[in-house]
Structures are given as C-alpha cells and as structure tokens.
Amino acid sequence: MLKKISSIILIALMAVFISGCGLDKGTASDLPANSGQNKKPSSNEVKEIHGMMENIERLNLFVDNAQTGKDDKIRLTRYTIEGDPIFHDLAYHDSKLTVKIDTTEDKFGQGEISTYVCKGIRKHESETETKFILEECPDVTDLLTIFHDVDKEDYFSFELKYGVGKKNVINTKEQKLIKDLQNGETVAVSDFQFSKKEMNAIYKLMIFSNYLGEKKLSKECNQKPYEGYDMHVWINSGERHFEWSECDKSYDGQEMSELVANILEILKKNSTYQSLPEVKGQYE
Structure with missing residues (x-):
C-alpha cells in the first residue's frame, strides 16, 4: 500500500499547487483530526502532498525521540492524486512502535484500518532522496520516500x-x-x-x-x-x-x-x- 503511494509522487509533483507548511517542533499531544490538504497541519501532524512536505521537522523529531527511547506520537497524512487522505498514526511507547494506517477516506483504496507493531524507525538520506524506514515491521518497510533529484x-x-x-x-x-x-x-x-x-x-x-x-x-x-x-x-x-x-x-x-x-x-x-x-x- 505504501509502495503504491510512493510510486506516484514524481508523476503527481506538478499536479496541484496547494497548501502551506509548518515547522513546529512541539511535544506529543492528541492526534489531529482530518484538517484537509488546504489547511496547515497541527503541531503533531506531518503532511505529504504530491511530493511536497509540510512540518517535516516534526517527523524528524519523532525519529529522534524513538531512537532515544522517548515516548511520542504523530500523524503522517499523505494525499492521493484525487486529494483523498491516508492517515498514518505513529506511536512510540515502551520500546515499540505502533503504526496504524487508515485508508477509509481513500475512495480508490481498500477502505480499511491496519495496525502494525514495529521495532522502530530510522531516516536514511542521500543526495537524491530522503527515506523514513520502519524497522522489523511486518508487511511494510518504507514509511515515506521524498525525492529531490533535479x-x-x-x-x-x-x-x-x-x-x-x-x-x-x-x-x-x-x-x-x-x-x-x-x-x-x-x-x-x-x-x-x-x-x-x-x-x-x-x-x-x-x-x-x-x-x-x-x-x-x-x-x-x-x-x-x-x-x-x-x-x-x-x-x-x-x-x-x-x-x-x-x-x-x-x-x-x-x-x-x-x-x-x-x-x-x-x-x-x-x-x-x-x-x-x-x-x-x-x-x-
């Protein structure tokens, strides 16, 4: 499912010129409700809209917290070409990472909620891409890949x-x-x-x-x-x-x-x- 979304990022890069962004490095609190792709994310939400990122620093902070054993939770909202949100709720607690993927608002998706328990998360950066990788997670590996190759x-x-x-x-x-x-x-x-x-x-x-x-x-x-x-x-x-x-x-x-x-x-x-x-x- 995640690989399917990642594969359309480059194709859809210029599809829509929308939305704003934020860089709030806040601490964990309640997960945000669906605010729509045209609204700015809350302090604990990260948005990926056709290859563009909003509040990416919050995802970086979550990775740092998980790797140092600090409890945290965020929401990653990714939008399809049609503008439908797919929610990824990530929670790190007691040395394990729980990932809940909600596709119920994706009209062309499977319309289900799936939950995975993983060991952790890490970030891998190269000159042309930045990847957020789930560690020891059944069925899913790549949480998010951001391409930046001119x-x-x-x-x-x-x-x-x-x-x-x-x-x-x-x-x-x-x-x-x-x-x-x-x-x-x-x-x-x-x-x-x-x-x-x-x-x-x-x-x-x-x-x-x-x-x-x-x-x-x-x-x-x-x-x-x-x-x-x-x-x-x-x-x-x-x-x-x-x-x-x-x-x-x-x-x-x-x-x-x-x-x-x-x-x-x-x-x-x-x-x-x-x-x-x-x-x-x-x-x-």
Missing part, C-alpha cells in the same frame, strides 16, 4: 534577489550572480553555476519548505533599512513567485526566510562565491 525533472531553476534593496542576486536560469558590497558597489559573475550536488541540496530545501504551496506573504516593513526577498522558481512547465520582507513574521514569512538563509549557507561554501570581494560597508 535530474529527474525536465527543468528546474530559480532566481533569488535578497538583502537591502534586493541588490544581491542568484539566477541559475541566466547563470548570473551579483553580490552587494554595501558601499555603493556590486560585483557580478556572468557564468555562475551551482554544482549538481548543490542544486540537489537546494531543491531538497525547497521541497521541505513546500515551495509549491500557496504562501501568504507581506512586503511591508516599518523599519529602515530592511532586507527584502524576491524569489522565482521554475519547475518543468510551472512557475512560482514569492515576495516578502524580513518584517514578515507570519508562519509563511518565517518559513521562507529560513529557506533563504539555508540557500545562502550553500552559496557561501561555493568556490566562485568565496572568490568574490568581502563586503566593504554596512547598512545602518
């Missing part, structure tokens, strides 16, 4: 403008890089490229931030100077555009700002970027 897509590129006045630019579509030296000068590279490994890492960050989801973002900011952000993402035949400021402290605003911070960490390790002059001034 070579599997027909096309993937992005442009990010950021900083005060959005003078810094990363444009993989035009292979352009601009660095603001903050003294009235900028330096540009006209043939900039990330390595495949770096692009896969950035693509992974975007998937984990549910970049295809609808985001409620604000460009307003009542401080001067302030950092602004403008991001275009091109994936296959689709395009997404986001614009916000550092003053946007909403859930989506903080999620997108964290995404940018993580992309910049990858950029700073790039050899071409490291060869550029240091910032010479400072905005006040």
